[in-house]
Amino acid sequence: xxxxxxxxxxxxxxxxxxxxxxxxxxxxxxxxxxxxxxxxxxxxxxxxxxxxxxxxxxxxxxxxxxxxxxxxxxxxxxxxxxxxxxxxxxxxxxxxxxxxxxxxxxxxxxxxxxxxxxxxxxxxxxxxxxxxxxxxxxxxxxxxxxxxxxxxxxxxx
Amino acid sequence: xxxxxxxxxxxxxxxxxxxxxxxxxxxxxxxxxxxxxxxxxxxxxxxxxxxxxxxxxxxxxxxxxxxxxxxxxx
Numbered sequence: 405x406x407x408x409x410x411x412x413x414x415x416x417x418x419x420x421x422x423x424x425x426x427x428x429x430x431x432x433x434x435x436x437x438x439x440x441x442x443x444x445x446x447x448x449x450x451x452x453x454x455x456x457x458x459x460x461x462x463x464x465x466x467x468x469x470x471x472x473x474x475x476x477x478x479x480x481x482x483x484x485x486x487x488x489x490x491x492x493x494x495x496x497x498x499x500x501x502x503x504x505x506x507x508x509x510x511x512x513x514x515x516x517x518x519x520x521x522x523x524x525x526x527x528x529x530x531x532x533x534x535x536x537x538x539x540x541x542x543x544x545x546x547x548x549x550x551x552x553x554x555x556x557x558x559x560x561x
Numbered sequence: 562x563x564x565x566x567x568x569x570x571x572x573x574x575x576x577x578x579x580x581x582x583x584x585x586x587x588x589x590x591x592x593x594x595x596x597x598x599x600x601x602x603x604x605x606x607x608x609x610x611x612x613x614x615x616x617x618x619x620x621x622x623x624x625x626x627x628x629x630x631x632x633x634x635x
Contacts, residue, residue, distance in 0.1 A: 408616055410609040421609070423616045427623035435622050445618035448576050448611070523612075537604035 417533040421523045429488065429511035429519045436460075436491055436509065443468070451477075461486050466493070481507075495525070503532055578610035 408423040425432060435441045437460035443453040447470040457467040460483055467480040478498035484506075485492040491509040505525045512520040527533045564587075571591060574580045582589040 408609055408613040410605055410612065412605055419608070421612050423612070425616070425620065425623060427627070431623055431626055434626065435619055441622055441626070445615060445622045448614070449618075450573055450576060521616075534604070537608050 412533070412537070417527045417530045419525045419527075419533065419537070422520060423523075424514065424518060424520050426517065427519055428517055429513050432511045432519050432521060433488060433491070437486060459483070503527065503536075505536070576611075576614060578607045 406424060408421055411420045412418070413420070427435070435445070439455045439458040439460075442458075443455055446468075447453040451470040451472040453468055453470055455466075455468045456478075457465060457480075459465055462483060462485050464483040464486070465481070466483065467478070469476050469478045471477075480496055480498065481494040481504075483491065483493050489511055491507075493507050493509075495505040495507050496503060505527045508522075508524045508526075510522040510524075512522060514520055525536075527536060568587065571580065571582070575582060579594055581592050581594055
C-alpha cells in the first residue's frame with residue numbers, strides 16, 4: 405500500500421492529501437461519521453480524543469478535544485454535507501478561533517473493496533495555510549525538545 | 562529513568578516525524594530525520610507524516626470493521 409501523498413497548491417491556499425484504503429467507500433464514510441470509530445483514529449497515539457458534540461448529517465455540527473495529560477486541544481466545525489460519496493465540513497482549532505478551513509473529503513471507489521480518499525483543505529489565506537502547516541511542526545519540534553531537555557536534565561542520555 | 566519511559570519519549574519524537582526507527586524488537590536504531598528540519602519542505606513533509614500516521618490508524622479501524630462484519634455474517 406502506498407503512503408499518503410500531499411500537495412500544497414501554488415495558486416490557492418489549499419492542501420490536498422490522497423491515500424488508498426483497503427475498505428469500501430461505505431466503510432470509509434462510517435469511519436468518518438461514527439463518533440466511536442472516528443475517535444479511535446483521528447488523534448495522535450499519545451492523545452485521547454473526547455467527542456463533545458457529534459451530529460454527522462448535512463447541517464449538523466461537531467466538537468471534540470484531543471487530550472494529553474493536562475493539555476487539551478479543542479476543535480469544532482459544521483457538517484455542511486454528509487453524503488455517500490463525500491463529506492464537506494468546516495474545521496476550526498479553538499486556539500485560533502478566527503481561522504476556519506473548508507474540508508472536502510471524497511471517497512473514490514476503486515472497486516475490489518478499495519477506496520481512494522481525497523482530502524482537500526481550503527483555508528482563508530496563504531499565511532493561514534503556511535501557519536497551519538508550521539503549527540504542527542512547531543508543536544512536534546517543541547515537544548521533541550522538551551522531552552530531550554527532560555532526558556538531558558535527568559542525565560539519562 | 563526506566564527504559565520504558567525512554568521508549569515513550571522516542572515514540573513522541575517518532576510521531577512528530579523527527580526520528581524514525583526500523584520495525585522489530587527493541588532495542589532499535591534511531592535515525593534523526595534531517596529533511597524535516599529543512600524549513601519549507603519540512604512543514605509539508607511533517608504534515609504528510611502526521612496524516613499518514615492518522616491513516617494507518619484508520620487502516621486498523623477498517624480491519625476491525627471488516628472482521629466484525631465477517632463475524633456477523635456467520
